[in-house]
Amino acid sequence: MDTATHIAMGISLTALATTDPTLSNHFAVTASVIIAGSLIPDIDTVLKIKNNATYITHHRGITHSIPFTLLWPLLITFLAYIFISGIPPLHIWLWAQLAVALHVFVDIFNSYGTQALRPFSNKWIQLSVINTFDPIIFAILLVAITIWSFGIHPYIVFGPVLVIFVGYYVLRFKMRSWLKNQALKQVQHLGQPTKVFIAPTIRFMQWRIAIQTEQHDYVGRSFGRNIVFSDKVKRQTLPDISIMKPVRNDPNIRAFLNFSSIYRWHFEHIDDETTELRLIDLRYLKNGHYQFVAIAHLDSDMSVRHSYIGWVFSEDKLMKKLYAH
Template sequence: MDTATHIAMGVGLTAIATQDPAMAGSFAATATTLIAGSLIPDSDTVLKLKDNATYIANHRGITHSIPFTILWPILLSLLVFVFFKHVDVTHVWMWAQLAVFLHVFVDIFNSYGTQALRPITNKWIQLSVINTFDPIIFIILCLGIVIWLFGVHPFVVFFPIIAILFLYYIIRFRMQAMLKRQALKAIQEEHNPVKVFVAPTMKFMEWRIAIQTDQYDYVGRSYGRNIVFSDKTKRESLPSSDFMKYVKDDVNIKTFLNFSSIYRWQATPQEDGSTEIRLIDLRYLKNGHYSFVAIAHLTQDHTIDHSYIGWVFSEEKLQKKLYAH
C-alpha cells in the first residue's frame, strides 16, 4: 500500500490500542508504536537515493521478510522504551508486531508485491487485487478516524470497518477471477495461454489485463465486464544467447528479470551500429506507453554502453534518463 494508507492504518490501530490498559497510560507511546510500526518496513525507500536498480531489487524485499518482520517490532519496542520508560514493553512489542505484520500482509495484495516469505523463498508474492493506492480503502479508514475523533468508541468504529474491508477484499478476488475468465474467452482462438495477469487500477471497475499465449501478447483494460485489448504483438522468445550472454549480468537487466512477472523484449539496431535490448513490463501500459522498462545498449564490440531501469511515462523522458546514466 501507499504511505498515506499505512499511516491511516497506524492511526486506526492506535485507536484500538488505547483500549489496552497497559497502553492507556501514554497516548504518545501508543501512537508512536503503532504508526511507526505501520511505516518501518518501508524504510528501504531510502535506497531511491542510490539508483533505481538497487531500489527496485530491494524495496519490499528483505525489509518485508520473515526475519525483519520479527526484528522490526523488537527494535521499535526498545526505542519506545528508551523514550517512554514507564511503558509495558511486552505490550508495546505485541502491538508493534501486529502493526508490522499488517503492513507486510496488506502489501502482498497489490501488483508490486513483497518477498514476504524470504528466506524460505525469494519469490515475489503479487496477488494483484488491490491497487497500491485504493481510494475506497483510504476513505473508509479516514472516515473511521474522524468518527473516532468525535468520541465514538474505537471498537464500535473499527471492528465494523475490519469486517467491511474483509468483504471488500473478497469482492476484489471474485472480480479478478471473473475478469480472468472473461479475458481468456476474448482470445479463445489462442489455445495455449502461458500467463494471465489481471490487476486493479485506482478506479473500482477498471482493471489492467495482460495475457501471453504461445503466439501473441495481449494487453488492455477492462471497463466493467467489457475488455478492450489495445495492443496485440507477436510473441518472441528472449533474445538469443548471443545477445543475452552480454547483457544478462548488467544490474538493470538482472533486476528487471528478477522483478517483472510478465514482459516481452525488443532488439532494435541503432544508427551507430549498437543494438538496443529493451525489456517491457506488460503490466504498465497507459496511454499507449509502457512505463516500466529495462534497456541496455550493446555496442558492436559487445560492451554495454548505456543501461537503465525504471518507470518513465514518455519515450522522450526515457531516452533522456537512459543517456543520463
C-alpha cells in the same frame, strides 16, 4: 499499500490500543510506536537515492521478510524503552508487532507484492486484487478515524470496518477471477495462453489485463464487464545466448527480470555500432505508452555501453535517462 493508507491503518490500530488498560497513560508513546511500526518496513525507500536498479531489486524484499517482520517491533520497543521511562514494554511490543505484520500482510494484495516468505522462499507474492492506493479503503479508514475522534468506542467503530474490509477483499478476489475467465475466453481461439496478468487500477471497475500466448501479447483493460484489448504484438524470439549472457549481468536488466512478472522484449540493430535490447513491462500500459521499461545499448563487441531501468513517460525522456547513466 501507499504511505497514506499505512498511516491511516496505524492510527486505526492506535485507536484500538487505547482499550489496552496498561497503555492508558501512554497515548503519545503508543501512537508513535504503532505508526512507526506501520511505516518502518518501507524504510528501504531510501534506496532510491542510490539508483533505480537497487531500489527495484530490494524494495519490499528483505525489509518485508519474516526475520525483519519480527525484528522491527523489537527494535522499536527497545528504542522506546531506552528513551521513555515507565512504558510497559511487553504491550508496546505486541502492538508494534501487530502494526508491522499488518503492513506486510496488506502489501501482498497488490500487483507489486512482497517477498514476505523470505528466507524460506524468495518468490514475490503478488495477489493483485487491491491497487497500491485504494480510495475506497482509504475513505473508509478516514471516516472511521473521524467517528472515533468524537469519542465513540473503538470496538463500535472499527469492528464493522473489519467486517466491511473482509467482504471487500472477497469481492475483489471474485471480480479478478471472473475477469480472468472472461479475458481467456476472448483470446482462447488465438493461441494457448502462457501467462495471464490481471491487476486493479485506482478505479473500482477498471482492471489492467495482459495475456501472453506463444505467438502474441495482448494488453488491455476492463471497463465494467467489457474487456478491451488495445495492443496486440507478435512475440519476438529470444536473442541469441551470446547476446543475452552479457546483458543479463547488467544490474538494470537483472533488476527488471527479477521484478517484472510479464513482459516482452524488443531487439534491433540501431546502427553498425549499436544494438538495442528493450524489455517492456506489460503491466503498465497507460494512454498507449508502456511506462516501465529496461533498455540496454550494446556496442559491436556485445558489451553493454548504456543501460537504464525505470518509469518513463516519453521516448525522448527515456533516451535522456539512458545516456545519463
